[in-house]
Every structure is written in C-alpha cells, then in structure tokens.
Amino acid sequence: MTKNKTMTGAEIFIQCLIAEEVKTIFGFPGGVLLPVYDVLYDGPIEHILVRHEQGAVHMADGYARVSGKPGVVLVTSGPGATNTVTGIATAYMDSIPMVVFTGQVPTALIGNDAFQEADIVGITRPCTKHNYLVKDIKDLTKIIKEAFYIATTGRPGPVLVDIPKDIFTGTTVFNYPDKVSIPSYQPTYKGHPGQVKKALDFILKSKRPVVYAGGGVLLSDASKELTKFSEKLGLPTTTTLMGLGGFPGTHPLHMGMLGMHGTYAANMAVTDTDCLIAIGSRFDDRVTGKIAEFAPYAGVVHIDIDPTSISKNVKVDIPIVGDVKKVLKEMITALPKAAELKKFRKGISEWSGEIQKWSTEHSLTYDRSGKGNIKPQYVIEKLYELTKGDAIITTEVGQNQMWAAQFYKFDKPRTFLTSGGLGTMGYGLPAAIGAQIAFPRKTVIDIAGDGSIQMNIQEIATAVQYRLPVIVAILNNMVLGMVRQWQELFYDKRYSHTCMSVAPDFVKLAESYGAAGFKVTEQEDVEKVIKSALKIKDRPIIIDFRVEPFEGVYPMVPAGQPINKMLLV
Amino acid sequence: MRHTISVFVTNEFGVLSRISGLFSGRGFNIESLTVAETMDPEISRMTIITRGNDKILEQITKQLNKLISVIKVHDFTNEKHIERELAMIKVSHKTENRAEILSIVEIFRGRILDISPKSYTIEITGACEKIEAITEILRPFGIKEIARTGSLVIGRSPK
C-alpha cells in the first residue's frame, strides 16, 4: 500500500477502501462527489451505479447479509443523503454491518442552507450505530478506520461518515492506521464462565426446554454451534424470522418459526416451556405477542452480545452477555458426559413427543386441491423444489414475506434476506441485487408482492446493466395483501385503500427495461415457467404470478394476543 | 424514583444531541441536564436527573453505555454523594417586607446579587430541595423570574 505520500482527500478515501479490502461499492454521484468519482474512474474499486439511493443501501445490506462483509455505500449530499435514510434504518434494526459515505457541502458553507445541504449526521443519529462528520482532512483515515471497525464488531450496524467537498479536494500525507483504539467501545465477546455454568445447570434440570434463536446466530456465524448444542441435548428449537437458516429448516428438532405467523408447535412449545433458551434474539413484539403471557412458566436464559437486549422486554433469569458463537462453544465444552446427556434427552422425550403431536396435528398448510386461482404458497413450494432449497431468497414485506418464511425451508445460514425489524417494503429487489453481486453464480430470488415491488422497481435497470439474473417472483394478488388480511379479520372487511387494481403490465415493464418477463395465470404452468426462468443467466427476470387475492397467512396471532391464541386455517 | 447520573462523554461535536436524543427517542424523562468539561478537556461530564423504576433505569444505563461516545455512566442514587444546584431568583420587594426577605435569604445562606427599586436578585446554592423550599417561601412576595443551573453531583470521598 502507498504510504507517506501526499494525496488529495478523494485519493485517500479510495486508498482507505482498498485498505479495508472493499471490492464493491453501491453509489450514485452528485456535485460534491465529483472529485471522488474522478478518482473512482481509474479503479480498482467496482462501483455499482444504482437508480435510487435507497436501492444502494438495500443492495449493500443484501451484500453484507450474504457475505458477512460490510456493505459500502457512496451518495451525494442533500437529497442523495436523505434518500438513504430508510435503508439505513432497515440495516440498523436488523444489525447489518454497513458503512455509508455521504458527500457534504464545503465546510465553510455548513449551516448556511447551502444548495443540497442536509444535516444528515443529525438526521441519522438515531438510526446508525454511530456517525461522523469529517471536519479536518487529517482525521479522514482515522474516522474511516473507526467506521469500519464499529460497523463490523460487537453488535454490528450501519455507520455513516459525512465528508464535505473541501475535504475531498484538500491534500495531506496518507497513512492508514493499523489499529483502532476507542476506549469507550469495548464489546464483550466471551461469556462469563459462572453464568455459562449456571445456565447449563438450569437447562439440565428442565423438563420442557426450548431454544428460541434469532438473527444473532447468523450475525455471529454460529449455526454449526447452535445445531451441535441443540442436537447434543435434543432441544426442540424454533427460530425467529431473522433466525431462519441459523438452524437447518429440515432438521427434525426444528419446530419452524415462532410468533405472529409462527407454527402452532413453536408457539405452543414456547408457551408451555419451563426453560426458554434465547440465543441472539431480542423478544420483539412480533415474537412475543402479549408480553405478560409470553412463556409464563419459563425460567429464561438469554445469550446476547448487546446488554441492552437483556431484560428489555422480558425479565431474564440467567443472562450471558457475549458473542453467540463463543458462548455456545463454551457451553458445548462444558456439557456433561455422553451418558448424562442421554439421560437428559430421555427425560425430555415426553415433551418432544408432545411437540411432535402439535406439529402433525397443525402443520403449515393450505388448500392443495389445485382448484381455482394459483395459491401463493404453491408457488413458493415449487420454487423450493426446483431450486433444491439452494437459492438465496429475499422478500418484500407482507404476505409474500411470511409465506416465504413458512414454505421455503432454509437449511443454510445467510440464504434468507428479509427486512425483519423495520419491515421495509421495497427491500427485496435491491437486496437480491446486492446478494447476486456477492455470489454471481447463485440463484437469487426476490419473493415479492405487487405493492412492494413497485417501491424500488427502478432497480431492475441496475440488474440489467450488470447482467444479473435475479428472479423477481411477484405473488400478484392485486392488493396490499397483508393489510387487506387485517381489514378482513378486524375491520369488518372494509377494504379501505388496499386495492391496487391499477398496476403496470409487469411483462411489458420487464421487457422495456431489457429484462425477461413472464406471466402465469394457471397453477399447472407454475413449474414450467420457473424452469424457463432458471435457465436465463444474463439478465433479470420478472414473473407475474396471478395468485388468489383472498388467500390469508395462517396461523395468525392477532396483535396484542398471547401467542398460543392462534387463528388457524 | 429520582436518579442522579453522571455521564462521562468524549467532548466532541454533537455529543449532547446523542444523549438527549437517546432520552427523547426512547421515552425516558430528563428533569435536568448539565454539561461541562472535566479536568481532561477531551472529556465532558454530564449530570442528568431522571425518574423511572428499576427496569427503566437499567435500560437508561445500558443504552447510555452502548453509545460510542459514552465513556462511563455512574448512578449515584444508592451511594453517598453531594448534590448542588445554583439558582438566581428575582423577587419583588416593598418597604414593609424588605427585612423579612433579607432574613429569609440569610437563613438559606443566599446572597443578594442585585438590588433595584422594585426587586432583589438572590443567589442560592444547595440541593434541589433547598432551592424548592426557598422558592416556596419567597413566592408570596412575588417571584418575577427564576434561572436554575440544574443539579451537579459528585461522590463523597471515603472517610
């Protein structure tokens, strides 16, 4: 690396990215970024030109979720910066490592309502893990180093760095720091041995244990450890929406997802358990339902890297602050001998049997008769079958998201990308593009709704430009389905403003962008069209599946109800 | 329950809004907040008076600690500490009550900072309760204006 050389801020910026081993950035140029784009022109960083800055952030997010590396975004000041806010908030809620660079008006103009000035540091303070305004070119390298460090360590999250134009044009000697020292930021990784022992003793005394695993398992790359831990003890395991893929979806111990649209077995098990082992999860209200009646008989063990997650919503009896992977390893090492484990598994076999019964009595289902309109669940089962469960799936938000979570079985981590915390419609397509860029040879499918897809549809052009064969499978019900479902159930079928009868012809739309387009109206054609789509490798594909508009997502726990009070099919 | 917390933060641009934004964004309440540099000019000390049950206080402390700019959080509530606040009170006076006002100021160990034909400006230092007490006593005379600094806190040294 070039050292001790005098360079412009723009050159230093690119050198910092190289030093951080950034290969790809997602961006959109503008006035204050001209000096940077001029340097970018000479490589070696790959720059993906998006069509809207929100798209850039979701792409970086998708890239980060599948690869585990931080996503990097570069946008201009003012509107470029404000357009990133939804994407940043999405990443923040789901703890996704990301560094967003925004250009800013020259230092001397800050605060003067200059052209394209926005106080983006102020605006994003509550939705970033940390953010910076670079005020002196001498601080540029230190700040960038810290930004990457903060984004990727501890509980990951987005960090924003706002860089005024005069910093890019100024010059100084380039030296990238080797080390970061932030005394006020020291995440805890190793679990406290005393707590680990206490937790194990408690688990081994339980009769009806349940593991409830969340997105933290994926963020810490701990799915192997989790699987081993659950297997050794024979623990029935459920995951949150964010935890899907963190424990094999087809594993006999997997009860499926829990919560508002969780499986009957998972929700009943969590309600009756005497020992709830929460791992990298945060007791979100979509998981707990009515909090006072959540896991009422359980002693709670909670492993999480973020101390604020512990006892925030549900009182925790045995907290272990630390990195999920490290703590699980410690727990596995501290497990008793095989004979004792066997005895424990035998002791909970009655409980496992009860869960098995719940699973078979009320498995996830829908009308499989094949009569009438295409069933959206059928489309997802076909996608699962024809991709052999090996695709990367992204979703939009609403029914499409929940059906994808229920009917595609995720055996591997980092294969299911969804906006869990913020629930951002418009997330799926750009996230799929980001994922495809990270893994060019993988099949990447955005399971979409006709409403959500229109929120970032412009990114089809990005996918065409970079020849990315992302498949957009629109479960087109001509309505804002999830909201319609609530209106059906709780608002007397008064379908206020949820009908989207005016929509583009998605096939023509695809073709006008230079993508491939298919429309499917009959269930018997679903398989054939998916197969044709899977053969296309040089451009994105939109499939408009005309599905049953009145289909609902079940089970469903009405908002505010305890999770064992489910509406079933 | 009322809590007095000291928060040591890196003395950088925007840090005050990080702290106040955390409180408003999460619905925690702030009764008073003061901030100034410590002996080390790179570190500032904030004193925050807040209210909440144990669960809320646990969250406040943890959420503050989670901010990258926060170096240390110290809740003084359950230990020996000294709390002081300064207030300036402008109170009306008339010929017949001047002596009475002056004796009240003396009892509270206050000082007269400014005298005009119609009002006294009084300086008073003490714990929050003391300031509230003198305010109540002076209220019948006609308080025109009050300026308070908010509380400062420091731990008592072990004997």
Ligand SMILES: Cc1ncc(C[n+]2csc(CCOP(=O)(O)OP(=O)(O)O)c2C)c(N)n1
């Ligand atoms: C940006 C944004 N706006 C509004 C919502 C509220 N919302 C949640 S689901 C939903 C309906 C989504 O409709 P569609 O994309 O067609 O999916 P479907 O439920 O029909 O599968 C809406 C409006 C949201 N989640 N995100």
